[in-house]
Amino acid sequence: MRGVLQVYHSKLKSKELDALFEAVLSLKSEEECYMFFEDLCTVAELSAISQRYKVAQMLKDGITCHAIAGKTGASTATISRVNRCLNYGTGGYCTILERNGKKGE
Known part of the structure; x- marks a missing residue:
């Protein structure tokens, strides 16, 4: 994983x-x-993003x-892609x- 100061x-x-990203960083509450992401993204886009995050949590567990x-409905391709990012990506998920906290419960 990349160092914090890198x-x-x-x-x-x-x-x-x-x-x-500056706009996202300016958000102050859930x-x-x-409000921002519902305006920015479609329901399908938000669903896909949240599914990938859940997959990452579960893989880490x-x-x-x-x-x-079975639990998320994610395709094996999606799970594989998230796993590849966890193992060889930029370290963002990690x-x-x-x-x-990695627990997805």
């Missing part, structure tokens, strides 16, 4: 994404998050792919899971 240089970096698929 500077990350994303391949996706752009002024537009910088502005979006209610503000709901050592739950099997089959059990994750950072958040460590900060917020």
Whole structure:
């Protein structure tokens, strides 16, 4: 996992994404998050994002792919992609899971 002080240089970096992330960082409550993300994303997009996060939590808890698929309805392709990000990605999932507790219950 990347160190907290290490500077990350994303391949996706752009002024537009910088502005979006600054907006997200300015949100002050769960209610503000709901309001912003409901305006920003479709229900399907939010559902897909929250499903991936749940999959990441479950993978970190050592739950099997089959059990994750059964409990979340996620495809094996989605589970595989999240697992690949956990193991070989930028460390974003790991950072958040460590900060917020990895348990998905």
